[in-house]
Amino acid sequence: MKHKIYIVHRAEVIRMGMFSILKKRFNFEIIQLKKIVDLSGLEVLSGFKILFFLETDGLKDVNVFHKIRKTNIVRIIGLSSDNSLQKIGIYDDVCPVYTSGSRMIRKVADFFENENEAVIEHEGEELSTREKEVLKLVALGNSNKIIADKLFISVHTVISHRKNITEKLGIKSISGLTVYAIINQVIDTEKINPEDLI
Amino acid sequence: MxxxxxxxxxxxxxxxxxxxxxxxxxxxxxxxxxxxxxxxxxxxxxxxxxxxxxxFPEEELLSFSPHLIVQYLKRTHQYYINYILPKMESLLEQLNSDCSPNCKELKIIDAFYKRYKNELLNHINDEETRVFPYVVELINNPRSMDPNFTITEFEKEHSNVEIQLEDLKNLIIKYIEPVYDENICNEFLITLFRFEADIKDHARIEDAILVPLAIAIEDKYRG
Structure with missing residues (x-):
């Protein structure tokens, strides 16, 4: 899942300051915007994990966030100029602008890295027998539904196996997984021409 | 300069x-x-x-003529088609011709590459025949836009091409038995890495400039 951070604040020094602090630690896209209206067009994003830092004053149109939340994993942190703001409205969390850089980094890490660490943990692990069975059926071109029927498991379980397979192998596309399955003899290529599968 | x-x-x-x-x-x-x-x-x-x-000077880029942007994107496509893809193919061919007895795995990589190339070419073709003309038309005649097509549909298609490119890299780095000439393989991988960076930048201009430009016009005139 791709990650993005948006910093929305009128003050350039705050935007730039946060940007340079966060950039040192996080290697993904960080976008600076002056106004909420500059977020228009963002509704088309989907499948992202997005963190917003929003200046708490001057918030008018919140609709855009409802839309973004539908198709992305979103966290909105309000940047307040004092400590008085509570977690209200669209904010999931608040953070005063005069907070320390390390605290700000921790807030970002909390949101993004739970998942990241899971990936790192998985990568390089061997596939389980069950996962190999799923991989084989994926490589042979079966849909999730058919795989579920053949293995007597739910579609949901198939999806979760596929997610783990992708994380362990570092390969995402179906044709990429097929290549892996062929060269690791997960599928028997005696009977079929492997090049037909890819 | x-x-x-x-x-x-x-x-x-x-x-x-x-x-x-x-x-x-x-x-x-x-x-x-x-x-x-x-x-x-x-x-x-x-x-x-x-x-x-x-x-990423969004505001600034948005102020340029979409014609300029489309022209630049098309030239980039030409560079991929006329130079990068043939270069990768020729390197793959060399890899395949140099490997010792068992070339099975490399043959499969070759098949995977061909599939990737097909998808990339389809994607490029789709942009040039549908998306770009649509954007240009949208700018010239916003009132007579095609009601059956919206730019947001094409946003999703990018990721697949990028994923396959990354998989190709990972398969070679992690899983293929190194029976090939390593210098040629390095050259191939370096070309892949460069291409990946180039194509990411290319997609960034499309996603962050061309698409929002089109959406703004669509919204304005569809009401």
Whole structure:
């Protein structure tokens, strides 16, 4: 899942300051915007994990966030100029602008890295027998539904196996997984021409 | 201009996309652009976007003519089709011809590459025959836009091409038995990495500039 951070604040020094602090630690896209209206067009994003830092004053149109939340994993942190703001409205969390850089980094890490660490943990692990069975059926071109029927498991379980397979192998596309399955003899290529599968 | 290329030689193909060739003596960027009748603001915006991943002057880029952007994107496509893809193919061929008895795995990589190439070409073709003309038409005649097509549909299709490119890299780095000539393979991988960076930048311009531009017009006239 791709990650993005948006910093929305009128003050350039705050935007730039946060940007340079966060950039040192996080290697993904960080976008600076002056106004909420500059977020228009963002509704088309989907499948992202997005963190917003929003200046708490001057918030008018919140609709855009409802839309973004539908198709992305979103966290909105309000940047307040004092400590008085509570977690209200669209904010999931608040953070005063005069907070320390390390605290700000921790807030970002909390949101993004739970998942990241899971990936790192998985990568390089061997596939389980069950996962190999799923991989084989994926490589042979079966849909999730058919795989579920053949293995007597739910579609949901198939999806979760596929997610783990992708994380362990570092390969995402179906044709990429097929290549892996062929060269690791997960599928028997005696009977079929492997090049037909890819 | 010399400083620019000396700072980042990866920009060489980028300046070519503007029709600029080497031998510019001590001319400044401004002078070279003027000579080639290019907007130097546009040139700098593109060059900076390419050079620095963090630099993305959305507001500025949005202010340029979509025709310029489309033209630049098309030239980039040409560069991929006429240069990068043939280069990768020729390297793959060399890899395949050099491997010792068992070339089975490399053959499969070759098949995977061909599939990737097909998808990429389809994607490029789709952009050039549907998306770009749609955007150009949208700008020229916003009132008579095609009601059956919206730019947001094409946003999703990018990821698949990118994923396969990454898989290709990972398969070679992690899983293929190294029976091949390693120098050729390194060359192939370096080309892949460069191509990946180039295509990411390309997609960034499409997703963050071309798409929002089109959406803004669609919204305005569809009401």
């Amino acid at each position: 010399v400083t620019l290329i000396r700072t980042n030689y990866h920009l060489l193909p980028v300046i070519n996309r503007f029709g600029i060739r080497l031998g510019f003596k001590d001319k400044t960027i401004e002078e070279v652009c003027e000579l080639h009748k290019i907007s130097s603001d546009f040139f700098l915006a593109i060059v900076n976007t390419f050079h620095n991943e963090d630099y």
